[in-house]
Amino acid sequence: MVEGLYFMNCKQFHDHLDDYVDGMLSQEQSQSMQQHEAGCLDCQHALGQQQALMQALKSMPAPKMRPGFAQQAIKRATEPQQQHHRRGFVTGFGSALVAGLALWMVVTAMLPNNEAVMQEDVMQVMLSLHQESTINLAFNAPKDLVGAKISLILPANVEVIGFPGQREITWITDLNKGQNILPLPLKASAAVDDFLVASIESGQSKKTFRIQIEVTNQGRTELVITPANMV
Amino acid sequence: MLAPHVEHLYHLAYRFSRSQHDAEDLVQELLVKLYSRHNELSKVKSLKPWLTRSLYNLYIDLYRRKERSPIDHGYDETISASACTDAGPQQEVQRSEMQHAIAKQMDTLNENQRILLIMHDIESYTLAEIAVILDTPIGTLKSRLHRSRAKLKKSLDDGTFSLNSAC
Known part of the structure; x- marks a missing residue:
């Protein structure tokens, strides 16, 4: 660490920037930073960006704790004979969440010319062969759901970008009340006339959709959503 | 002994897990574990960092068994309450x-x-x-x-x- 006031170059200024905004530099080093900044527009800009980032991070919002949660959590923790049921993260969902559960899924497509057509329970989306195309699976949950299981089974020659060669993909995730979007970037590498099976499961409730994927030789992929099967 | 720390633990758990449900579960799980060790707790000199470490360890333990969610929850506007007091x-x-x-x-x-x-x-x-x-x-x-x-x-x-x- 360099002691005493000295003339910094831009590299030294950048090297010390983190410590400077964190207030970790000596008085002499801080003065050297200020002296350099005063005569260097690029470093002024860099400092401004760093300070803006730090300020935005400091004020990142967080939800307030649910009223009564602290008392409830302590009460449960001090009753060792009680079964404590964790609702999320690994396995097991609250049984109250399962009763009367109604889940459904709709599919919309992120297409530049908005070609998605919805006809009753059938949706058709025209996509291009060999090109990545993202469809959004929109899961509408009637209430917050913890630990819902989303599964995909892909037909041959269709893959989800980022999951090369995987025909079956499963996620455990939480769903917020209302709409939850699962962006699904797909790519078909050959002609396909088969189904992509998507299902969502929470507790004892499961809903499965069969999505017909047709890939034409004319460089277009057609997605057809058939009515859901309740399992 | 732990009651004054619950709110801070909840906020930290929310930051870690990005989920209010998981935050509640994490804090609940932590309190259950800690209340059975109250003798050990009473000997801890500085409780806040000790609790933070316990929460972090619990989070990591659970996180490693969970795939990151693919769901794009977007940004919850209902929690965007913090503000710069002098901002227009x-x-x-x-x-x-x-x-x-x-x-x-x-x-x-x-x-x-x-x-x-x-x-x-x-x-x-x-x-x-x-x-x-x-x-x-x-x-x-x-x-x-x-x-x-x-x-x-x-x-x-x-x-x-x-x-x-x-x-």
């Missing part, structure tokens, strides 16, 4: 948009980087405190912090966002 409406919108962008980009950091940014830059733990909590040398933390901020800035710059639009 336009600045407020810019700040909110910027925080939205930051929240998304923080998910692109690796878990060690994200946790460090949460603890240091958001929750204002000192590096010395974090060194104890994470059992990691300060020098390593400083390097990691530098890389985390640089990555965050770069990803924000690569997007359409201007860091200068913050309050």
Whole structure:
């Protein structure tokens, strides 16, 4: 660490920037930073960006704790004979969440010319062969759901970008009340006339959709959503 | 003994897990574990960092068994309550948009980087405190912090966002 006031170059200024905004530099080093900044527009800009980032991070919002949660959590923790049921993260969902559960899924497509057509329970989306195309699976949950299981089974020659060669993909995730979007970037590498099976499961409730994927030789992929099967 | 710390633990658990449900579960699980060790707790000199470390360990233990959710929850506008007191409406919108962008980009950091940014830059733990909590040398933390901020800035710059639009 360099002691005493000295003339910094831009590299030294950048090297010390983190410590400077964190207030970790000596008085002499801080003065050297200020002296350099005063005569260097690029470093002024860099400092401004760093300070803006730090300020935005400091004020990142967080939800307030649910009223009564602290008392409830302590009460449960001090009753060792009680079964404590964790609702999320690994396995097991609250049984109250399962009763009367109604889940459904709709599919919309992120297409530049908005070609998605919805006809009753059938949706058709025209996509291009060999090109990545993202469809959004929109899961509408009637209430917050913890630990819902989303599964995909892909037909041959269709893959989800980022999951090369995987025909079956499963996620455990939480769903917020209302709409939850699962962006699904797909790519078909050959002609396909088969189904992509998507299902969502929470507790004892499961809903499965069969999505017909047709890939034409004319460089277009057609997605057809058939009515859901309740399992 | 633990009651005064529950709210802070909840906020930290929310930052870690990004989910109010998981935050409640984490805190509940932690309290259950700790109340059975109340004799040990009473001997702890500085409870806050000790609790933070316990929460972090519990989170990591559970996180490793859970795939990161693919769901894009977007940005919860209902929790965007923090504000710059001297900011005007336009600045407020810019700040909110910027925080939205930051929240998304923080998910692109690796878990060690994200946790460090949460603890240091958001929750204002000192590096010395974090060194104890994470059992990691300060020098390593400083390097990691530098890389985390640089990555965050770069990803924000690569997007359409201007860091200068913050309050």
